[in-house]
Amino acid sequence: MNSYLELQSVRKRFGNAAVLNGVHLDVAEGELVTLLGPSGCGKSTLLRCIAGLAVLDGGRIVLQGRDLGGLAPRERQVGMVFQSFALFPNLTAGENVEYGLRMRGESKRGRRRRAEELLALVDLEDKRDVYPHHLSGGQQQRIALARSLAVQPKLLLLDEPLSALDAQIRKNLRSEIRSIQQRLNMTTLFVTHDQEEALTMSDRVCIMNKGVIVQEGTPEQIYMTPRTEFAARFMGSYNVMTRPEALRLFGSLEGSSDSYALRPESVKLIGMEEDPSGHAGRGKRIVDGTVDSVSVLGTIVRYSIEAAGVKLTIDALNDGRLIGIGERRNVRLALDCSQLLQLEKEGA
Amino acid sequence: MNSYLELQSVRKRFGNAAVLNGVHLDVAEGELVTLLGPSGCGKSTLLRCIAGLAVLDGGRIVLQGRDLGGLAPRERQVGMVFQSFALFPNLTAGENVEYGLRMRGESKRGRRRRAEELLALVDLEDKRDVYPHHLSGGQQQRIALARSLAVQPKLLLLDEPLSALDAQIRKNLRSEIRSIQQRLNMTTLFVTHDQEEALTMSDRVCIMNKGVIVQEGTPEQIYMTPRTEFAARFMGSYNVMTRPEALRLFGSLEGSSDSYALRPESVKLIGMEEDPSGHAGRGKRIVDGTVDSVSVLGTIVRYSIEAAGVKLTIDALNDGRLIGIGERRNVRLALDCSQLLQLEKEGA
Amino acid sequence: MDSRRRLRLERRRLLRAPKGCVLVISKKKRYRLRGRLWVLGLVPFAVMVLAFQLAPVWSMLSGSFRSDADSRWTWHNYYTALNSPFYLKAIENSLLISAYSSLIGIVVGLVCAYSVTRFAPTVRDRILMLSNMTSNFAGVPLAFAYIILLGSNGVFTLLFREWGWNVFDGFDLYSWTGLTLVYVYFQVPLSLLLLYPSFYGIREQWKEAASMLGASSWQFWRSIGVPILAPAIFGTLGILFANAMGAYATAYALVGGNYNLLAIRIGSIVSGDVTNQPNLGSALAVLLACTTLLAVSLNAWMTKRSARYLTGAAKAPPRKGFVRQRGTGVALAEAKEGTG
Amino acid sequence: MTERNQAGWGHRTLQSLLLLYLLLPLAATAVYAFAGDWQDTVLPKQWTLEWFESLFQDTRFLEALWNSLYLCSISVALSLAVMIPAVFVLTVYAPRLESLMKGIVVLPYAVPGVVAAVGLIRTYSGGPIDIAGTAYLLVGAYFVAILPYMYQGIRNSLLTVSAPELMQAAGLLGAGPVRAFLTVVLPNIVPGILVSTLLSFSVLFGEFVLTNMLVGAHLQTVQVYLSRRMGESGHLASAIAISYFAFILILSMVLMKLGQTKGRRVRG
Amino acid sequence: GDDDNGGGKDSATVSVTVDSSSLAEIEAKAKEEGAVASVGMPDSWANWKDTWNDIQTKYGLKHTDTDMSSAEEIAKFEAEKDKPTADIGDVGIAFGPVAVAKGVTQPYKPTHWEEIPDWAKDEDGHWVVAYQGTIGFLTNKNLVKNPPKSWEDLKNGDYKIIVGDVTKAAQAQMAVLAASIAFGGDESNIEPGIAFFEDLAKKGRLSNADASVANIEKGEVPVTLLWDFNALNYRDQIDKDQFDVAIPTEGSVVSGYATIINKYAPNPNAAKLTREYIFSDEGQINLAKGYARPIRDSVKLPDDVAAKLLDKDEYKNAKPVGDYSVWDTASKTLPQTWQERVLVHMN
Numbered sequence A, B: 001m002n003s004y005l006e007l008q009s010v011r012k013r014f015g016n017a018a019v020l021n022g023v024h025l026d027v028a029e030g031e032l033v034t035l036l037g038p039s040g041c042g043k044s045t046l047l048r049c050i051a052g053l054a055v056l057d058g059g060r061i062v063l064q065g066r067d068l069g070g071l072a073p074r075e076r077q078v079g080m081v082f083q084s085f086a087l088f089p090n091l092t093a094g095e096n097v098e099y100g101l102r103m104r105g106e107s108k109r110g111r112r113r114r115a116e117e118l119l120a121l122v123d124l125e126d127k128r129d130v131y132p133h134h135l136s137g138g139q140q141q142r143i144a145l146a147r148s149l150a151v152q153p154k155l156l157l158l159d160e161p162l163s164a165l166d167a168q169i170r171k172n173l174r175s176e177i178r179s180i181q182q183r184l185n186m187t188t189l190f191v192t193h194d195q196e197e198a199l200t201m202s203d204r205v206c207i208m209n210k211g212v213i214v215q216e217g218t219p220e221q222i223y224m225t226p227r228t229e230f231a232a233r234f235m236g237s238y239n240v241m242t243r244p245e246a247l248r249l250f251g252s253l254e255g256s257s258d259s260y261a262l263r264p265e266s267v268k269l270i271g272m273e274e275d276p277s278g279h280a281g282r283g284k285r286i287v288d289g290t291v292d293s294v295s296v297l298g299t300i301v302r303y304s305i306e307a308a309g310v311k312l313t314i315d316a317l318n319d320g321r322l323i324g325i326g327e328r329r330n331v332r333l334a335l336d337c338s339q340l341l342q343l344e345k346e347g348a
Numbered sequence C: 001m002d003s004r005r006r007l008r009l010e011r012r013r014l015l016r017a018p019k020g021c022v023l024v025i026s027k028k029k030r031y032r033l034r035g036r037l038w039v040l041g042l043v044p045f046a047v048m049v050l051a052f053q054l055a056p057v058w059s060m061l062s063g064s065f066r067s068d069a070d071s072r073w074t075w076h077n078y079y080t081a082l083n084s085p086f087y088l089k090a091i092e093n094s095l096l097i098s099a100y101s102s103l104i105g106i107v108v109g110l111v112c113a114y115s116v117t118r119f120a121p122t123v124r125d126r127i128l129m130l131s132n133m134t135s136n137f138a139g140v141p142l143a144f145a146y147i148i149l150l151g152s153n154g155v156f157t158l159l160f161r162e163w164g165w166n167v168f169d170g171f172d173l174y175s176w177t178g179l180t181l182v183y184v185y186f187q188v189p190l191s192l193l194l195l196y197p198s199f200y201g202i203r204e205q206w207k208e209a210a211s212m213l214g215a216s217s218w219q220f221w222r223s224i225g226v227p228i229l230a231p232a233i234f235g236t237l238g239i240l241f242a243n244a245m246g247a248y249a250t251a252y253a254l255v256g257g258n259y260n261l262l263a264i265r266i267g268s269i270v271s272g273d274v275t276n277q278p279n280l281g282s283a284l285a286v287l288l289a290c291t292t293l294l295a296v297s298l299n300a301w302m303t304k305r306s307a308r309y310l311t312g313a314a315k316a317p318p319r320k321g322f323v324r325q326r327g328t329g330v331a332l333a334e335a336k337e338g339t340g
Numbered sequence D: 001m002t003e004r005n006q007a008g009w010g011h012r013t014l015q016s017l018l019l020l021y022l023l024l025p026l027a028a029t030a031v032y033a034f035a036g037d038w039q040d041t042v043l044p045k046q047w048t049l050e051w052f053e054s055l056f057q058d059t060r061f062l063e064a065l066w067n068s069l070y071l072c073s074i075s076v077a078l079s080l081a082v083m084i085p086a087v088f089v090l091t092v093y094a095p096r097l098e099s100l101m102k103g104i105v106v107l108p109y110a111v112p113g114v115v116a117a118v119g120l121i122r123t124y125s126g127g128p129i130d131i132a133g134t135a136y137l138l139v140g141a142y143f144v145a146i147l148p149y150m151y152q153g154i155r156n157s158l159l160t161v162s163a164p165e166l167m168q169a170a171g172l173l174g175a176g177p178v179r180a181f182l183t184v185v186l187p188n189i190v191p192g193i194l195v196s197t198l199l200s201f202s203v204l205f206g207e208f209v210l211t212n213m214l215v216g217a218h219l220q221t222v223q224v225y226l227s228r229r230m231g232e233s234g235h236l237a238s239a240i241a242i243s244y245f246a247f248i249l250i251l252s253m254v255l256m257k258l259g260q261t262k263g264r265r266v267r268g
Numbered sequence E: 001g002d003d004d005n006g007g008g009k010d011s012a013t014v015s016v017t018v019d020s021s022s023l024a025e026i027e028a029k030a031k032e033e034g035a036v037a038s039v040g041m042p043d044s045w046a047n048w049k050d051t052w053n054d055i056q057t058k059y060g061l062k063h064t065d066t067d068m069s070s071a072e073e074i075a076k077f078e079a080e081k082d083k084p085t086a087d088i089g090d091v092g093i094a095f096g097p098v099a100v101a102k103g104v105t106q107p108y109k110p111t112h113w114e115e116i117p118d119w120a121k122d123e124d125g126h127w128v129v130a131y132q133g134t135i136g137f138l139t140n141k142n143l144v145k146n147p148p149k150s151w152e153d154l155k156n157g158d159y160k161i162i163v164g165d166v167t168k169a170a171q172a173q174m175a176v177l178a179a180s181i182a183f184g185g186d187e188s189n190i191e192p193g194i195a196f197f198e199d200l201a202k203k204g205r206l207s208n209a210d211a212s213v214a215n216i217e218k219g220e221v222p223v224t225l226l227w228d229f230n231a232l233n234y235r236d237q238i239d240k241d242q243f244d245v246a247i248p249t250e251g252s253v254v255s256g257y258a259t260i261i262n263k264y265a266p267n268p269n270a271a272k273l274t275r276e277y278i279f280s281d282e283g284q285i286n287l288a289k290g291y292a293r294p295i296r297d298s299v300k301l302p303d304d305v306a307a308k309l310l311d312k313d314e315y316k317n318a319k320p321v322g323d324y325s326v327w328d329t330a331s332k333t334l335p336q337t338w339q340e341r342v343l344v345h346m347n
């Protein structure tokens, strides 16, 4: 990989608490990398270290070959958007966007033109003279984005930029941010604890836990092949099983891992009256089970099923095919051995 | 239906704003009915009217054949759990649970025993002597539940009891509340604006909009057959089409409605190389389309597709079958005419 | 390296590097150094506080241990202060009047504070503004105003006499009851301003929850409301007490030195035409400061306790629009509450 | 929410009583200021404007007013100049020192005027810095007296506008700390600070003990002047009290209005 | 101005040292100096205003005053040794010897030196009392129908009496001394006075109110004990007919204010000339106009001025303090004694 931004064993402590325990990360130019992890795992702290708002206790941060250590935030050419927007309330939207250029001493005309460009980019040309408190949350967030882009940073840091917004606005802004990022080819680090957000927006996802990156990869990789139990649980409703459980379910196992994971949608449900033969084949297995509960989540229907003494969660598309299957019913499960994942020990 | 609770054209105004415009509702004993609706539609106000915290402007509320009008909150034998928990911060968890009994003048021992029962019910026996601010959000919520159950109310009102909690805790509490409710056979009104919550927890769902109940039914009914555009949009990512659009897509239409809805998971995607004949049949239709974007949401993959000039959202299970389909690809869609819903005019 | 930067480095070297040490200042160190420049912002503050707050306190403290006669170290001033019935009586009177006036102030303030939170913010802010304004009406003019109203020929004294009411017959404005009454006048607005924000901490939903659990309004206040307010009440009590202990001008304007109060004793020792025993005065001042310090620490301690309840409450979403509603009244109260 | 805004008659009565109670002494003073002979009657025997006339003909009154005004202004200005940077620095860079600051800031409550005056006189009469009896000493004492109000006001304003985040945002956009402070923090806290400025001002304007003990012999502020004139005539003193109260009232209303218009722009 | 006062000492022989020629010389030099700066002698006090006006018109001396208390005046003289700004000051009699002891005064004996009683002057002319005060009764006739003329009247009345702040104010302490003198005590024996007030307090006859003009004016003060110059001044200021001023017949105490000339005075001759003028007939009359009883008995007061003062006869039993150092000691313990013996019965 052609590293644009490199983090080399970045460490940070607050008092006695080690918050970052040696983070390694390479980001290529134009890439959008998501940091995904539970609350308190150090995501914000990492961004703040990169921005220079917190001082490293160890390790190096290199941007375009230049060590950022010892540089003040304003010398790093890094843009950051905060969860709380942090717009300057005494300045209009336009003045907020112009602010960085003003600090650089650019001419009024140049500033004005650039601000207009950026307001157009975030689709808020008509809000130039409006003060932040008259803007909706989503609009404020977009102004914050435009503001940090105005100074043409080499790197854009987004710290849960959407978490303060409504679900609906959030979904819209997701794609908007992604498309702006792609248009500008802006190298971006994006922090979130929402896995759906991470999966839909990123080129690459890094799962963080307890101050280290435990797994990284494309959204598909991350979703389809979680490496550890932590990642499997964090990424969705993966069924995590101990080795004996997996053995009971699958008969034989590859590998010698202590725990295994099975995606809830990789199991097919077959009504007792259906012919299971269509689902048979190499590496396939049919198991009987009982439905504990069914819940329609909307697009998908979630079944809690007990099979071979193992409690499984199974998702099926809500396409009317399985309508007959209700609570306490017996069903057959079609398992695909190739979908069973071996999990590594935590921290391995 | 054997009505346990009856609401008869309940009306409420605040100043000039009519907030409840004649709400009718019958709830059977032991039923859990969800009120689902957008913010501001009057859900909380309805609960508060039932609890006696707000005074009706019209209509009647009858509980077990007894008109509640004119009774003070504490005479109504109704329990309520608030969104913000509203635990008394100066009392321990146990004392909070005992509070209602203390007000009734029950003996210390009786109170103690009952409180222990309820703490066991919500699985918090060990937190009896802990103050609320030392409990997590989810634990606080469960204590609040136990507190309102302690006085054996005839009716339990839950006003968005989960919305202040994290996604994970929320999912766990959902099933916990449901199972307690079923065990006690407690008649319950549950307010939420989260459709997944409504679908998974309830015996019956009422969709509210602008102070009236616009549709009610079982979760399946509500999800599978929204009656109006409002319900369709509110229930999920339904594709809502005008009549001309629907015509272009399906060739011919039943009924004469102005708008139609199509569930995103009712459309099957077929790769161009696959043989579409397997999907042909009566009332089936194959249409060509182009993929605009794909996003993996986890269990499901969401495709934005344009077909016959109509933009559609289509959900498929993330089971690896459609991996080849990416942006700008051409695909075939298998449509099922029976899945197309006719929508009524708003307010009809 | 440009010359300015070199200069800067040079200066740093002189300041920090040990003699003979080769100058190697890593970039990181420089950044950290620059990061510490904010200390400069604290210097003027430190100087002012040192000069006008700590130095006087120190000088008083050390003076209180020196003899007035020959400025030698001695316990004598404290011995005098704590053994003379004269000064003991002054301390006792001060404590009593402060206790009574702050208790009355708290009770009245509590009721008024609850009531004022029942009004719309605009009305509330107007009431608070007014009471804040009157709280500056103290000292000489206040004493005189009370003489006009309740003196031996005061408006009310005469009115009551005319109407034949004898409830006020035994009342003498120039006695300790009168003093307490006048103290209450400046305690009430202060107590109101300090207490009313905590009523917003009593969430409406607690009342509702309690009412649904069968509690009457009175039961709610007894079992939930007052216990939650308790820290705020005790804290405010501390401030009121300190306020009364230190009150000088009003008392002096009313009764001169005839009523034996600690503040008045200090004032007469320091500024009287008669005696000149500054160190004894210091010792008395230190004793006074000890009681107020105690009262103020009670306040600080209680504020911490009430924060405990508040963090519990803070987890819940804030009431909609509350931030917007913070009018000047809230700001006033916050500003008044020195302890945050 | 509207229901709670319509306070019941009980609350209205209570508040009216409170206002009556608070305003009664002021009213009595006002009546006395217009009264002629009023000794042993319920109401004055006659009314007169002579007290106000003689007051406004007295240049010493205007002088005292001016003294009060400039002493208070200087003290408040000094306090702002010292406290804003200090509280800002503490909030943004060293939140850990805040508890220490809080301790310092409650000290003025624990050291009442009489006590503070004793200490100040001891420290500054004689010795290396002899500023006893000068305005310098008084300004210093005033600075301490308004410390709690100023600290609270500034800190709350800073927290309300989330100053640390604004500083960081500005820093990332290339502004140095000083510039960032001047362009994005200061303009936003001005309305918030206005209230504590006002409060401090009115507190100082009504201050008597410190003023009288520290500089009473040399510098007459309104309060000192008032107590002196009290030694001549209660009517006159009442007229002074009423005049200066009116002055404070007008001043606060003007400042309040100013703060509101400014605040609206920033906060909405 | 202030209301301090204090002791003198038994001065021995006194001689007049100023002859007319040197007076003319002083006058000439003073005119050269052209200005005089006083401390503690403001226009409003003891009618200094007229005196300053006269000095200005008569000798062309410009005048400025800085108001301060006796102790501050002495401290100022001392502190400004090298850069003196003040020429002359007016201090309570007790501070005269203090100033001499500090060595900040210069002597000057005015022309009428001989007429000044011994208790009222320093033997070398460092300080000289210009006007005297005597403790008397001020009675509000609206409230008290029979104004008291003697301590005995006071004792037998049914009205409240205000003594003032004995713990702090010299005037109130002097009132206690006055009562002592009346009942046979003196500065070394104030027990008779204490006992007198103790008795009144027990009967509930003393009030805690402050005898400020405002309170007197408001009718809060039936009877109070004040310096005669204060009492007369208040009487005329509020309502001449409504108040009665009397010097108790059994006896009272006399004290006075002395001028001191700064040893380092920038305008020493102007200061001497000022003292000279104060002791002249015109100067003494000016003081009388300000209700301050002139120290020189021989001055013939114009009728309107005489009417402002009390009859000379009333003063026949009034006595000066013999030894101020004794009184100084007594007054230090007085606050406490007062509290323990008198105020206990009130509060």
Ligand SMILES: Nc1ncnc2c1ncn2[C@@H]1O[C@H](COP(=O)(O)OP(=O)(O)OP(=O)(O)O)[C@@H](O)[C@H]1O
Pocket: A014, A019, A037, A038, A039, A040, A041, A042, A043, A044, A045, A046, A193
């Ligand atoms: N200034 C600080 N002082 C002390 N501890 C801190 C500080 N900032 C963060 N921490 C601690 O460091 C840990 C990581 O914090 P961080 O804000 O990076 O988490 P996060 O992953 O961003 O979480 P979230 O999703 O809640 O924002 C937390 O335990 C936090 O309490």
Ligand SMILES: Nc1ncnc2c1ncn2[C@@H]1O[C@H](COP(=O)(O)OP(=O)(O)OP(=O)(O)O)[C@@H](O)[C@H]1O
Pocket: B014, B019, B037, B038, B039, B040, B041, B042, B043, B044, B045, B046, B193, D001, D002, D003
């Ligand atoms: N006390 C009140 N005074 C005036 N208007 C009120 C009051 N309470 C509620 N409203 C208004 O009534 C409408 C319905 O409010 P309600 O709280 O019932 O909505 P909701 O459906 O519970 O919304 P949410 O999901 O946001 O809780 C809103 O427009 C609200 O502003």
Ligand SMILES: [Mg+2]
Pocket: A043, A044, A045, A159, A160
């Ligand atoms: Mg974070």
Ligand SMILES: [Mg+2]
Pocket: B043, B044, B045, B159, B160
């Ligand atoms: Mg609601």
